[in-house]
Amino acid sequence: MSILIKGVQLNQRVCDLYIEKNLISKIGDNLNLPADKVINGRNKAVIPSLMNSHTHSAMTLLRGYADDLPLMEWLTKKIWPIEARLTSDNVYWGAKLACLEMIKSGTTFFNDMYWHWEGIAKAVEEMGLRAAISSVFIDFGDKNKQKEQIEENERLYKKSKDYSDRIIFSLGPHAIYTVSEESLRWAKDFSDRNNLLIHIHLSETEQEVKDCLEKNGVRPVEYLEKIGFLGQNLIACHSVWLSDREIEILAEHKVRVVFNPSSNMKLACGKCFRYKEMKDRLLCLLGTDGASSNNNLCLLETMKFASFLVKFSYSDPEVLSCQEAFDMATKAPAIGFNILCGQIREGNLADLLLIDLNRPELTPGYNLTSDLVYSANSSCIETTICNGKILMEDRSVEKEEEILEKAKEVAYSLKKDS
């Protein structure tokens, strides 16, 4: 399959872009190359597709099911009881819905942690996206649970080799307060031996820090350093309640940190991600978190929340510019997840978007990055391409109606049982 995009805006110029198989093979003027598909790029801009560094995809099934509640009440009374009943097929449809929403909002990679790994992997495989998928690992110090989860992760890791290379198997120890030290050590060791990413929730709430201090005598990052858990393969989500010393430690170990502004605000986590202190020392990424604490998976919106929340919290309108917000969902995660994308250039994977520029919210159009981050919503994304394949064209995605119907059916049956 080859695609030729003619006369499209790329940064400040207009050019042609040629996609062969899954790569951007040529960018230039007046490219006259044979192509299976030619797209007219007039009044369109090409940008890298977006990368969501923290989500729980199938929580789309719980969107709007419980809002405006305190965290623990929300979790224990609403979310966990439903999650306990989820089947792999339920999760598959929830993940399909999430993939559909992401394709329509320009995301082609996501870093996921949820139950029923195979349901998610199947959905991602079918929908044509990329994902790093981890199975939630929680043992609460229970030896049987621990054994079960380790075996399950070993089984899934082997199984993951049957999937295309768009599916990245990773480990998902949920958090330090839900996973035993022994299991964390196992995860670190298993990830080192097999070169796997680890996806964890870290220092999301003040309570987590207090509990850790009480239990371990040190703060969460210090605890993880002590048990040898930190490294470049660690994706530490939230990372909100950090001391200066903890930021130093994370930087020393090149840990990747993920800012989830909307979720932090909705769940009222009580503190802003310390962007100013981290930006030059750590790779900072952006995530939406799950659709139950956001409540959408739209990264364009998340970029705006990220920039605005940081500006507001530091009382500094200059911090976290629109370009930095954009990079946190493109260039930076391409590095963090080691995928050759995140920028439009020859040789990179053809993971990209076409933006319809003929829209009031993108007019007059002085600065596309500002317009995308601060003004646009995802409906200006006309075409989504991942791995050289068109997943959305003219805002239309294959089997959209079926996915919406099945996801509704599954969601209502879950709610009915509750």
Place this chain on the structure above:
Amino acid sequence: MSILIKGVQLNQRVCDLYIEKNLISKIGDNLNLPADKVINGRNKAVIPSLMNSHTHSAMTLLRGYADDLPLMEWLTKKIWPIEARLTSDNVYWGAKLACLEMIKSGTTFFNDMYWHWEGIAKAVEEMGLRAAISSVFIDFGDKNKQKEQIEENERLYKKSKDYSDRIIFSLGPHAIYTVSEESLRWAKDFSDRNNLLIHIHLSETEQEVKDCLEKNGVRPVEYLEKIGFLGQNLIACHSVWLSDREIEILAEHKVRVVFNPSSNMKLACGKCFRYKEMKDRLLCLLGTDGASSNNNLCLLETMKFASFLVKFSYSDPEVLSCQEAFDMATKAPAIGFNILCGQIREGNLADLLLIDLNRPELTPGYNLTSDLVYSANSSCIETTICNGKILMEDRSVEKEEEILEKAKEVAYSLKKDS
């Protein structure tokens, strides 16, 4: 003109809705009434259209022109020099662009303050929206400027009677730091005599409070009370840096306050709107502010910012629920601006929206208000009706292309001259 909407979702039921002239004349089951236009409401919900309580419409021309700058540098080096050169025709096209954007994002009323009143009024009249329009009144204590502005406002007030009743003339003394006490007294008197609304910026920054304390020995609200300026006709925008006593005073005088979360965050105003202390005592409204400090005019997005910013700032996930956010842009402004809209009921003005429910971000659809406020973007709005007239159908607005082109032309000529 009459419109019959068949089988549309209204709150928890499905019903028919009949619009005659500019009113919702009947809501019921199986209405078989003759209509000039019949709309199939299947998979659609009807909601009141949105009301923007604070904006500067023609600043759409400056969208993305200057971002990520400190407030005073942004104003003095970027915004004011361009604004000084604006003509009435420029402003007309900027306001047309704003009206187009608002129609496409479901807003049918806005409270505006800008230069070249007639340019804005003409745009609003043509585009079919409602607006309370005030001319920026700034005199910096200069007697000549004061005389000029008073005469101009008296002239415009007379002139405003030539327009339809969708155009509400109001007074726009910019702020206490740009308008002399004498002019404020004139505005209050003129508004009392003619039953006009007053649109002002109040306590947006800490500096304003400090300067007022230094100059007048009291805080801004206390100063305005002292000069007899406060009343139910006052729309006080921002109202961020308020003391307990000031909130009390505002409540005593039934002043309406407007929360502009995105603008407050982008410009890093340093403090959150004191929603918890005001919600039961004052009519709290929502505004987008101008497109140069937001950078869009989308109220669905603003509702999410409002709720999330307040939750975050109070560390309380229960405060400012999705329903309250929705009401702040519908029911509440209908009261504040005394317009018979903001709710779908018989006898009300036919200012309403049809929402396309068949979308991933509105699926599964447990709670439409939550989905609209926390998950949707404005592209789910399929039809916009104001005063019984369809302004957008299937997301298409008359003369959209022409407006985008002309607005771009005007904006680029302004930038070129700068």
